[in-house]
Amino acid sequence: MIEIVSATRCIECDICVKVCPTNVFDATEGGVPVIARQDDCQTCFLCEIYCPTDALYVAEFAEGPTGISEAEVEERHLFGGYARALGWKRGKAGGSEFDPTHRIRVAQ
Amino acid sequence: MPKFQRSSSDSLHLQADVLVLGGGPSAAWAAVAAAESGAKVVLADKGYLGTSGATAPSNTGTWCVPPGDNRHAVVERRWQRTGELADPRWMLRCVDTAYRNLLKLSEWGYPFPSEDDGRLYIANLRGPDYMRFMRRRVLMAGVTVLDHHPALELLSDGDAIVGAAGAARQAGHDWRVDARAVVLATGGCAFRERILGGTGLTGDGYLMAAEAGASLSGMEFTGKYTLAPYGSSLNKGLPFRWASFHREDGSPILGPTGEPLRNGIGVREEEVARALIEGPVYARLDQAEPTLQGWLRQGQPNCFVPYDRAGIDPFTELFRITLRAEGTVRGTGGIDIVSDDCATGVPGLYVAGDAASREIMTGAVSGGGAVNSSWALASGWWAGKGASVHAKRRGGKAFRSTVRPLGQAGLRPAASPRDDIGASEVIDAVRNEVTPLDGNFFRSGVGLEKSRERLESVWREVRDHLRGEGPDRVRAREAASIAAAGRWSVAAALRRTESRGMHRRTDLPGKSPALAHRLVITGVDQFRIAGAPERLAELAS
The missing domain is CATH 3.50.50.60 (FAD/NAD(P)-binding domain)
Structure with a gap:
C-alpha cells in the first residue's frame, strides 16, 4: 500500500489527492499531501503514474505497511518504476501503442 | 450544462x-x-x-x-x-x-x-x-x-x-x-x-x-478466485499460465493427469485451491521462454511490480502465492x-x-x-x-x-442506532463467510447453512442498528451493501442444489438438469428467490 510521499520530490500539486480512487490522501495548507487513510489504499499504483515528479511509493504488500524507508526506495531506484515500465512520463500517459500483450495471447 | x-x-x-x-x-x-x-x-x-x-x-x-x-x-x-x-x-x-x-x-x-x-x-x-x-x-x-x-x-x-x-x-x-x-x-x-x-x-x-x-x-x-503473489493486490492470472506450483516441502502440485501442473489458470485453479487449503503454495514462472518473459514484462508491467519491489526474479525463484476472492x-x-x-x-x-x-x-x-x-x-x-x-x-x-429517498440499511436503521456496531466489524464478519477457499471456493450444504445463519444475524444488526455520521455514512452504506450481497450470495448458493461452473458443491457434484435456469432474487430484508419457471409465471401475472 501507499507508504511514501517524498517531501524532497513532491511539488505540492495535489494531483494524487484528486486522482486516488479511494481518497487516501489529504491536501495540507502549504505542505505536501499526507497519507490520511492508508488502510483504504487498494495498492493499484495509479497515484504513482499520475505523479509528475515520481514522488510517491506504493509498496507491494497490500495488507499493511512494510515500513520501507525513502532512502531505500531512492537507492534501489524504485521511485517511478511502474510509470517507466508503462511508458508514462511526468504524469502523462504513453506507451500503450507498444503493448505486446497480443503476442502473449497468441502464445497462450 | x-x-x-x-x-x-x-x-x-x-x-x-x-x-x-x-x-x-x-x-x-x-x-x-x-x-x-x-x-x-x-x-x-x-x-x-x-x-x-x-x-x-x-x-x-x-x-x-x-x-x-x-x-x-x-x-x-x-x-x-x-x-x-x-x-x-x-x-x-x-x-x-x-x-x-x-x-x-x-x-x-x-x-x-x-x-x-x-x-x-x-x-x-x-x-x-x-x-x-x-x-x-x-x-x-x-x-x-x-x-x-x-x-x-x-x-x-x-x-x-x-x-x-x-x-x-x-x-x-x-x-x-x-x-x-x-x-x-x-x-x-x-x-x-x-x-x-x-x-x-x-x-x-x-x-x-x-x-x-x-x-x-x-x-x-x-466462486471465482484469481492467483496473485502472496499479500499483493495483483489478481491477474495471465503470467500463471506459464508457472509451476510447489508445496512448502518443494513437492510439485500435480494436475488432474498426475503430471506436475504447468498452467495455473482456468479450471486448473481448482488444484491450486486444494493445495492452498492444506498449506502455503509457491510458484515460479519457469514455463515462459525468454522471448515470452520479455513480452510478459512489457505487456503486463503491473504484474511485475510486486516482484521487482520485493526483489524477486519470478522466472527463476519460487515465490509464495495466494488465490484472491473476486466476489x-x-x-x-x-x-x-x-x-x-x-x-x-x-x-x-x-x-x-x-x-x-x-x-x-x-x-x-x-x-x-x-x-x-x-x-x-x-x-x-x-x-x-x-x-x-x-x-x-x-x-x-x-x-x-x-x-x-429510498435508502434504508446503514443510513436509516429500522431501530435505534448503536455505536458498538461498526462498518469494519460488519465487513470482517461477512468476509469470514464469503471469502475462505474451504467455504466458498468449495461449498457444501452444511457449510452454507451455517454461513446463512451467521449472515442473517449480521444482517439483523445492520438493518436495525448500523449508522454512520458525516463521512462515515459512506462507510456504513458500503458495509450494508456488502452484508446484503453476502446474504444474497449464500442464499442463492443454498438454493442451487448442484454444481455448475464456479458454484462447486462438494456434497452435490455434477449439474442437475432441473436447475439449468437462472435464480432471480427480489427484495432486501425479506427476499424471495425465483427460478426461471416461477419468474415466467410472475412476469405473466
Missing part, C-alpha cells in the same frame, strides 16, 4: 436528464452514449473517473469478434462453456456493439498497438491509458463529472427513479441530483478483498437497486436486466457493467477480463441510450412530484 444550484453553502443540487453513478468503463460509455443522444448528463463517482474500478489498474483483453459468418460460431463455442445459463442472443448483440465501440475508440485516436502487418490490434485495452482516455471523451461530450461524490441512495417520486443523493467526501457537503433517469454503473462487489479496484467495489448499486424494487440474478456465482467482480451476479436497453424493471433505473448480472453473457463461469470488458463497452452504451430515451419520454413530468 445542467443547471447549477447551490441551495445552501453546504450542499450541491443539480438537475439532469440522465445521472450516471460510477466511474469505470461502463459508466463512461453510458455517459458518452446519453450525451450523444442529446441528454444533459451528470456522472457522479465514488472515486475518480479515470482511476476508479477494476479496469483502470489492469490491462484487459476484450471479447473482440469481428462481424462475419464466423461470429455465430464463435458465440456458439463460447456459449458451450457457460453452463447453459447464458443467452446467445445477448452474447451476439454484445460482441456487435462492443466491436463497434472498439472501432470508435480507434477513430477517436486511442493509441492501440499494431500487429506485424501494421493493422491496429483493438482486442486489448491498457487500463490506465484507456480510462484516462475515456475521461477525456466524457468531458468532451459535455458531461458534468463529479469525482469523489459517492451516492448513498436513490430518489423516487412514487412512479419512477428521479435521481440520487450522496456525500461529496472531499468537499464535505451533501449532494443531490434530480434526474429523469439513472444508470447504475457502480461495479460489482469484491467483499473488500484487497484486489485491484477492490476498495471501492462494495456492491453499492445492488443495495440501491434492490431498495428500489429491482431484482438480482447469478448471485450464487461468487461478483469476476463472478457473474448482479442486477437483473429485463430488456434490451438495460432497464431493471424499475421505471427510470438502468444498469451497466459489473453492477448488472452477467449471467446472460457468461452464465455460471467467469467472464474473466475479456467478456466483462466487452460487456462494459456494450451495456454502458445501451444503458446510456435507454436512459436518455426514458428521460425524453418523462419530459417535464419528472420533477413535479414529492421526492422520497
Whole structure:
C-alpha cells in the first residue's frame, strides 16, 4: 500500500489527492499531501503514474505497511518504476501503442 | 450544462436528464452514449473517473469478434462453456456493439498497438491509458463529472427513479441530483478483498437497486478466485499460465493427469485451491521462454511490480502465492436486466457493467477480463441510450412530484442506532463467510447453512442498528451493501442444489438438469428467490 510521499520530490500539486480512487490522501495548507487513510489504499499504483515528479511509493504488500524507508526506495531506484515500465512520463500517459500483450495471447 | 444550484453553502443540487453513478468503463460509455443522444448528463463517482474500478489498474483483453459468418460460431463455442445459463442472443448483440465501440475508440485516436502487418490490434485495452482516455471523451461530450461524490441512495417520486443523493467526501457537503433517469454503473462487489479496484467495489448499486424494487440474478456465482503473489493486490492470472506450483516441502502440485501442473489458470485453479487449503503454495514462472518473459514484462508491467519491489526474479525463484476472492467482480451476479436497453424493471433505473448480472453473457463461469470488458463497452452504451430515451419520454413530468429517498440499511436503521456496531466489524464478519477457499471456493450444504445463519444475524444488526455520521455514512452504506450481497450470495448458493461452473458443491457434484435456469432474487430484508419457471409465471401475472 501507499507508504511514501517524498517531501524532497513532491511539488505540492495535489494531483494524487484528486486522482486516488479511494481518497487516501489529504491536501495540507502549504505542505505536501499526507497519507490520511492508508488502510483504504487498494495498492493499484495509479497515484504513482499520475505523479509528475515520481514522488510517491506504493509498496507491494497490500495488507499493511512494510515500513520501507525513502532512502531505500531512492537507492534501489524504485521511485517511478511502474510509470517507466508503462511508458508514462511526468504524469502523462504513453506507451500503450507498444503493448505486446497480443503476442502473449497468441502464445497462450 | 445542467443547471447549477447551490441551495445552501453546504450542499450541491443539480438537475439532469440522465445521472450516471460510477466511474469505470461502463459508466463512461453510458455517459458518452446519453450525451450523444442529446441528454444533459451528470456522472457522479465514488472515486475518480479515470482511476476508479477494476479496469483502470489492469490491462484487459476484450471479447473482440469481428462481424462475419464466423461470429455465430464463435458465440456458439463460447456459449458451450457457460453452463447453459447464458443467452446467445445477448452474447451476439454484445460482441456487435462492443466491436463497434472498439472501432470508435480507434477513430477517436486511442493509441492501440499494431500487429506485424501494421493493422491496429483493438482486442486489448491498457487500463490506465484507456480510462484516462475515456475521461477525456466524457468531458468532451459535455458531461458534468463529479469525482469523489459517492451516492448513498436513490430518489423516487412514487412512479419512477428521479435521481440520487450522496456525500461529496472531499468537499464535505451533501449532494443531490434530480434526474429523469439513472444508470447504475457502480461495479460489482469484491467483499473488500484487497484486489485491484477492490476498495471501492462494495456492491453499492445492488443495495440501491434492490431498495428500489429491482431484482438480482447469478448471485450464487461468487466462486471465482484469481492467483496473485502472496499479500499483493495483483489478481491477474495471465503470467500463471506459464508457472509451476510447489508445496512448502518443494513437492510439485500435480494436475488432474498426475503430471506436475504447468498452467495455473482456468479450471486448473481448482488444484491450486486444494493445495492452498492444506498449506502455503509457491510458484515460479519457469514455463515462459525468454522471448515470452520479455513480452510478459512489457505487456503486463503491473504484474511485475510486486516482484521487482520485493526483489524477486519470478522466472527463476519460487515465490509464495495466494488465490484472491473476486466476489461478483469476476463472478457473474448482479442486477437483473429485463430488456434490451438495460432497464431493471424499475421505471427510470438502468444498469451497466459489473453492477448488472452477467449471467446472460457468461452464465455460471467467469467472464474473466475479456467478456466483462466487452460487456462494459456494450451495456454502458445501451444503458446510456435507454436512459436518455426514458428521460425524453418523462419530459417535464419528472420533477413535479414529492421526492422520497429510498435508502434504508446503514443510513436509516429500522431501530435505534448503536455505536458498538461498526462498518469494519460488519465487513470482517461477512468476509469470514464469503471469502475462505474451504467455504466458498468449495461449498457444501452444511457449510452454507451455517454461513446463512451467521449472515442473517449480521444482517439483523445492520438493518436495525448500523449508522454512520458525516463521512462515515459512506462507510456504513458500503458495509450494508456488502452484508446484503453476502446474504444474497449464500442464499442463492443454498438454493442451487448442484454444481455448475464456479458454484462447486462438494456434497452435490455434477449439474442437475432441473436447475439449468437462472435464480432471480427480489427484495432486501425479506427476499424471495425465483427460478426461471416461477419468474415466467410472475412476469405473466
